[in-house]
Amino acid sequence: MNDPYGPVLPGSGKNDYETYMSTDQLLALQKGPDDWVSKDELLFQVTHQSTELWLKLAHSECEEALALMAQDDTNGASACLRRSTQCIRLIRYQLDILSELTPWDFLRLRPVLGNGSGFESPGWRSIRQVGAALSDQLDAYVRRRGIDMAQTYVSGQHGSEYRLFEDLIDWDESVSLWRARHYKLAERIIGQFTVGTKGTPVSALKDMPDTKFFLQLWRVRSELAAMSGTQQVDHA
Numbered sequence: 001m002n003d004p005y006g007p008v009l010p011g012s013g014k015n016d017y018e019t020y021m022s023t024d025q026l027l028a029l030q031k032g033p034d035d036w037v038s039k040d041e042l043l044f045q046v047t048h049q050s051t052e053l054w055l056k057l058a059h060s061e062c063e064e065a066l067a068l069m070a071q072d073d074t075n076g077a078s079a080c081l082r083r084s085t086q087c088i089r090l091i092r093y094q095l096d097i098l099s100e101l102t103p104w105d106f107l108r109l110r111p112v113l114g115n116g117s118g119f120e121s122p123g124w125r126s127i128r129q130v131g132a133a134l135s136d137q138l139d140a141y142v143r144r145r146g147i148d149m150a151q152t153y154v155s156g157q158h159g160s161e162y163r164l165f166e167d168l169i170d171w172d173e174s175v176s177l178w179r180a181r182h183y184k185l186a187e188r189i190i191g192q193f194t195v196g197t198k199g200t201p202v203s204a205l206k207d208m209p210d211t212k213f214f215l216q217l218w219r220v221r222s223e224l225a226a227m228s229g230t231q232q233v234d235h236a
């Protein structure tokens, strides 16, 4: 009898889920037990590979936000940025599961990574590139619309421009929080003074959370504090 819920999509999957999601190919992308030096290789590959997928989406949403900002579609850009931020939050939470790796298990696994390092992550590379592009786009957006950023905050009106600025801050902060969590993870697993596969000591990761993409928006905080007469220390 003809099953009205049977597969309809063209492709090689046993059913439409497998076909559309390409699960056969996806689940073949991890080493199997016969090739493991440690069973934790599956944990390690799954967390890294899924991170790359979430960053692919995070990057794509930012590309869309860039295009929408250029068209002055402020609410549209905000929605894309919020989704991108959610992706980055998610990959921060999933670092927690890597802290289940014991230091010794990781050290046994490490040789199979070769000289591979997070510095080479295509997802993180694309986030660094799109973050810089968003900062340039923000400058162009503010210039074109004649916006005084500090005034947007002082006005107390939570309009769409204010929302966009705060969505950019959330995004920037989510990257910093990932980096802070990543540093604590690396410290816990291989120790402060151990050198990574690309020659960078773990201790050097400590300053990474201070890297900011939208300095212009962070400076507004200091500007507001100065305007209100709140004491400031000297800063560059």
Ligand code: HEM
Pocket: 047, 048, 051, 052, 098, 101, 106, 116, 117, 118, 119, 121, 124, 179, 182, 185, 186, 189, 190, 195, 196, 197, 198, 199, 200, 201, 202, 205, 208
């Ligand atoms: C056992 C867990 C991990 C350890 C011990 C670890 C360790 C390190 C170390 C030592 C570095 C310094 C660079 C080097 O010499 O290699 C580094 C950098 C980096 N790692 Fe990891 N890592 C871990 C998990 C991850 C995960 C899951 C990702 C996600 C893709 C990742 C992404 C990065 C990135 C992007 C950098 C460059 C620094 C930055 O942008 O903050 N790492 N990691």
